Amino acid sequence: MTVSTTSARRLRLPEMTSSAFLIIAFLSGIAGALQTPTLSLFLTTEVKVSPFMVGLFFTGSAVLGIFVSQFLASWSDKKGDRKSLILFCCLLGALGCVLFAFNRNYFILLLIGVLLSSFGSTANPQMFALAREHADKTGREAVMFSSILRAQVSLAWVVGPPLAFALALGFGFTFMYCAAALAFLLCGLMVRAFLPSMPKARIKSAATLQAPRSHRRDTLMLFIACSLMWAANSIYLIDMPLYLVTELHLSSKLAGILMGTAACLEIPTMLIAGYFAKRLGKRFLMRFAVICGVIFYISLLFTTGTVMLIAMQLFNALFIGILAGIGMLYFQDLMPGQAGAATTLFTNSTRVGWILAGSVAGLVAQFASYYAVFYAALAMVVLSVICIWRIYEPK
Template identity: 70%
Template sequence: MSILNSVLRRQPDLTSSAFLVIAFLTGIAGALQLPTLSLFLSTEVKVNPLMVGLYYTGSAVIGIVVSQMLATRSDKQGDRKRLILHCCILGALGCVLYAWNRNYFILLIVGVILSSFGSTANPQLFALAREHADRTGREAAMFSSVMRAQISLSWVIGPPVAFALALGFGFPVMYLSAAVVFLLCGALVTFLLPSMPKSALKTDTTLASPRQNRHDTLLLFFACTAMWTCNGVYLITMPLYVVNALGLSEKLAGIMMGTAAGLEIPVMLIAGYVAKRVGKRFLMRIAVGAGLLFYVGLVLFSAEWALLALQLLNAVFIGILAGIGMLYFQDLMPGQAGTATTLFTNTTRVGWIISGSLAGIVAQFWGYHAVFFISLLMSVGAAYCMWKIKNV
């Protein structure tokens, strides 16, 4: 209750509320598109599974390039608020393209580029929120954790709505709905978010200090990438493992995912609440420790009750990683909020690129259970990196 009271006390003004609403809506915009993408490509564009896999890989690579390029520019010059607005507009245009175009290569090139701009609105929003929190004296960890919880909430609501729209009314209606959400975000950004333009001289001065943290930033990048890879491997493999290897109900996979997603929200809020007291490095070490125990549990136990109980460790693992990992990057890269936030976001993308290939190859030759041994080894690697990073 004290955590909730603290959140309410810290979020009374219109600007802070706008950040929360826009974070939720940008999450909805993504959650309306991504869950049905493979279905859209196979049924509407009519491509084979290999082309679907190529699309996901190409999308991740292009997304990394676009987001990192925009992040570097946003930290050096211009107004981050205007960049977020432009990303929302381009994201809406991308949704319109998906609504009416069915040419695979146009979608792979033009559609992915527009979608990459749209998805960059989210990390830029978090970067602006960090700058706003620092300028107004607001506790950044708690504020960012509440914002991150909005993303999790949007992914509880968005996927069912996406499937209902796509299957009930068709993909054009679903994508046009996402376009409307992007435009609504753009309007809220225009009228409610603060403007914080940068001067080149000020930025050059600020960017000189993070160079001493480059080694720690690299270690954190490797650790977060390994952790997201473990999560990606788990999400890809778990439904097949539960049904095909263990012979359990298909519903169990959905219950396990729902349980973890539901538990992640309070974990994020608690982590944000205690971050200033215990430190971000300590929390990230708790996260990687929980991940180690989670994958040890998956290797050792196969009973239904055990798989459900392990979701608490999974929620601690992902909840802290998603909520505190981004803030840790920002602390290691002072004056580069946009680059730091996007760098963290790209650990997720790189993790998905690796996990897609890794899960398929290992499962093909050694079985589903062997995949969790690989995840355990990667968790050990992530733990090593976390223990080599200095405290911030």
């Protein structure tokens, strides 16, 4: 009886840990989804700064986030317990939310708030890195498990933005940022109570963490490709609402319908891609994704009807869903033994994409038109096709 009870407990523990990973992925996604969509509105209406200062804030946040996350990723891969790092990042993320809730000084928010938020946003990629290590250690199917986790984050981004605007406009930004802080604290409690502790073993040689030379070249190609793909998607998110209203003279609500449709389709796309990744290979799926991206952005140049714009979101979802679900795993395969650095490198490709998108979309729209911006997005996807086709399948 005692033996059977012990065995049952051992069987339940991995399931409890897996469930905790899913809940933490959703909560960390909610924490980010409550802050990012409303940030420009917060800076404009509450902090009362110019559009230029809003742009500077986003750029500064992206650049600082890259440095902080890469530093923490390198440190976590070499030494330290990743679980403790995730808990530390959740606590700093909560402090950052409290600062945004009660402070309205632009420079304090830019210098201190962005730094704290950068630590908070690093909790998510570190959680994915720990999930990969946990899956490898316990013999779980790493691709499918990571795809389900990524789908949880996408689900949070379906729920989070409408909730963020409802809280901010209905109860005020102070209440909304306190809710985000609560999400971070709940995340921290879940991490402390349920995630596995996997301290790094002492490394005898720095060469242990060096990927093969061919993989380093492929990793660079993949980073460039992912950055360009995220930049194209960010250009679309920035430009589409303005293009619909000013040039197609359609309802602004259509932008929300288009983005919501794509977000909903991305979730099953990630799960299906995770299921077929082992059978078809990650390189094949990434190639398929960029081809879908080319089809989507070419279609945007020739489509003006509401029904067709909605129908085209299938290609957009295939493009972004596979990128979000498989791209991170591709980095991890190309950088064996460096799960933290690989996951963070993928996350930083989204930040580089936002930096590129902000400058390109603004310049092209200023001197040409909102329609012309989609040509720039198409050019980025075509360049990413070239990069993806030069990457070998990791073994």
